[in-house]
Amino acid sequence: FTIMKQEPFGPLCPMLSFKTFDEVIKRANNHELGLASYICTNSMEQAHRASEQIETGTVAVNTPLVAIAEAPFGGIKQTGYGREGGSMAIKDYLNVKYTHLGIKG
Structure with a gap:
C-alpha cells in the first residue's frame, strides 16, 4: 500500500493486521523512514518491548500525542535531521571540538 511507504x-x-508481535516489529523496522511509531495495547510488557525494538525516533503508547516542548522529537533513518525540543535539541546544531594542549615547562 502506497500510504504505508510514505510519510504523510x-x-x-493507516493500519494493517498482524499475527505475531515479532511480525509487527519486523514490518516497522523494514521501513526506510523512522519518525514516530504509535502503539495501541493493553499490555505494558508489549509496549515496553515494542518501544525498545522499533527503530524510530519517537514512540507513543495509547495516545496520538508525541511532541511536547520538554522532550526531544525527531526521526531516524531517512526522516528528519537530529532532534528538536528539549535540552538535546541544540546539540544537533553544534560542532563540538576537543583540543588537548600539552604545555612544557
Whole structure:
C-alpha cells in the first residue's frame, strides 16, 4: 500500500493486521523512514518491548500525542535531521571540538 511507504502529515491512521508481535516489529523496522511509531495495547510488557525494538525516533503508547516542548522529537533513518525540543535539541546544531594542549615547562 502506497500510504504505508510514505510519510504523510495529516489526520491519517493507516493500519494493517498482524499475527505475531515479532511480525509487527519486523514490518516497522523494514521501513526506510523512522519518525514516530504509535502503539495501541493493553499490555505494558508489549509496549515496553515494542518501544525498545522499533527503530524510530519517537514512540507513543495509547495516545496520538508525541511532541511536547520538554522532550526531544525527531526521526531516524531517512526522516528528519537530529532532534528538536528539549535540552538535546541544540546539540544537533553544534560542532563540538576537543583540543588537548600539552604545555612544557
